[in-house]
Amino acid sequence: MGNVPSAVKHCLSYQQLLREHLWIGDSVAGALDPAQESSQLSGLPEYVKVVEVGPRDGLQNEKVIVPTDIKIEFINQLSQTGLSVIEVTSFVSSRWVPQMADHTEVMKGIHQYPGIRYPVLTPNLQGFHRAVAAGATEVSVFGAASESFSKKNINCSIEESMGKFEEVVKSARHMNIPARGYVSCVLGCPYEGSIPPQKVTEVSKRLYSMGCYEISLGDTIGVGTPGSMKRMLESVMKEIPPGALAVHCHDTYGQALANILTALQGVNLYKVMEAGDFICKAVNKTTNSKVAQASFNV
Numbered sequence: 001m002g003n004v005p006s007a008v009k010h011c012l013s014y015q016q017l018l019r020e021h022l023w024i025g026d027s028v029a030g031a032l033d034p035a036q037e038s039s040q041l042s043g044l045p046e047y048v049k050v051v052e053v054g055p056r057d058g059l060q061n062e063k064v065i066v067p068t069d070i071k072i073e074f075i076n077q078l079s080q081t082g083l084s085v086i087e088v089t090s091f092v093s094s095r096w097v098p099q100m101a102d103h104t105e106v107m108k109g110i111h112q113y114p115g116i117r118y119p120v121l122t123p124n125l126q127g128f129h130r131a132v133a134a135g136a137t138e139v140s141v142f143g144a145a146s147e148s149f150s151k152k153n154i155n156c157s158i159e160e161s162m163g164k165f166e167e168v169v170k171s172a173r174h175m176n177i178p179a180r181g182y183v184s185c186v187l188g189c190p191y192e193g194s195i196p197p198q199k200v201t202e203v204s205k206r207l208y209s210m211g212c213y214e215i216s217l218g219d220t221i222g223v224g225t226p227g228s229m230k231r232m233l234e235s236v237m238k239e240i241p242p243g244a245l246a247v248h249c250h251d252t253y254g255q256a257l258a259n260i261l262t263a264l265q266g267v268n269l270y271k272v273m274e275a276g277d278f279i280c281k282a283v284n285k286t287t288n289s290k291v292a293q294a295s296f297n298v
């Protein structure tokens with residue numbers, strides 16, 4: 001599985017991934033004939049939406065701040081790859097995340113192609129209003145299933161964050177702006193360790209109930225396994241329809257693809273997967289900056 005990340009660069013089609021990496025299916029050798037292929041694919045969704053998060057989640061972690069014009073060119077090039085959703089930037093505090101300080105310039109500078117959505121992160125009303133003023137037409141709030149992570153990431157408790165998100169989602173609804181909800185640490189937290197699936201379900205349900213059309217479940221530090229992904233999804237799917245769920249898997253320990261496969265098989269209807277850092281690496285080459293991240297989001 002060691003070369004999977006580079007393989008993924010060329011494989012945004014799940015069928016192609018299965019053909020080229022037989023270990024994903026049951027076969028261990030030889031090409032798949034059509035009958036075998038159809039049985040390999042049974043139980044998997046026919047359609048997978050990729051939410052590209054490289055310009056935001058990838059670049060927010062870069063030690064060297066990528067120049068605004070390169071970000072804009074990166075996003076414009078991503079727009080020509082067939083992606084339908086590209087997360088562009090975050091309207092957060094530049095003191096907390098200096099890499100996203102040029103959010104307004106990036107949002108205003110990109111070419112918004114018809115048929116492609118360009119969501120941005122908005123943690124509170126201040127971020128939301130700035131995002132809308134810059135031309136954003138879709139936003140995401142981002143909470144956590146871990147109390148400690150919530151405090152470290154957005155400087156408030158889970159309960160306090162829900163109040164801020166309610167305000168954002170309510171304002172978004174009045175303006176016909178779709179809002180998406182992230183939940184971080186669904187398979188583990190850097191401060192608290194394991195997180196009970198019930199807590200993930202509780203936070204996800206609150207975001208869904210307040211009007212987020214889709215809940216993205218984030219394995220923020222990549223500690224998930226197919227087993228923990230399955231347990232967590234079983235719990236969340238009792239409260240939220242599978243079609244409203246996404247997974248966001250960091251590949252810190254090489255488990256992202258296996259975890260995504262588990263999610264795809266478990267949901268077996270309609271899934272979303274998120275892609276990021278492997279495309280972000282293409283930008284690093286153009287700026288000659290060092291690739292600092294060991295993980296990537298698929």
Ligand SMILES: CC(C)(COP(=O)([O-])OP(=O)([O-])OC[C@H]1O[C@@H](n2cnc3c(N)ncnc32)[C@H](O)[C@@H]1OP(=O)([O-])[O-])[C@@H](O)C(=O)NCCC(=O)NCCSC(=O)C[C@@](C)(O)CC(=O)[O-]
Binds near residue numbers: 057090156
């Ligand atoms: C959430 C805040 C803003 C709260 O920040 P705070 O300091 O608690 O905010 P505050 O309300 O106390 O205000 C303090 C100052 O911040 C300003 N402020 C207040 N709000 C904003 C705003 N929206 N944009 C710009 N400035 C803002 C505000 O105007 C004020 O400025 P001052 O008067 O001192 O000059 C801060 O904690 C923050 O920016 N955190 C960064 C969070 C972040 O971007 N994290 C990374 C993304 S999450 C993620 O990566 C996980 C995900 C989504 O990928 C999924 C996964 O992998 O799990």
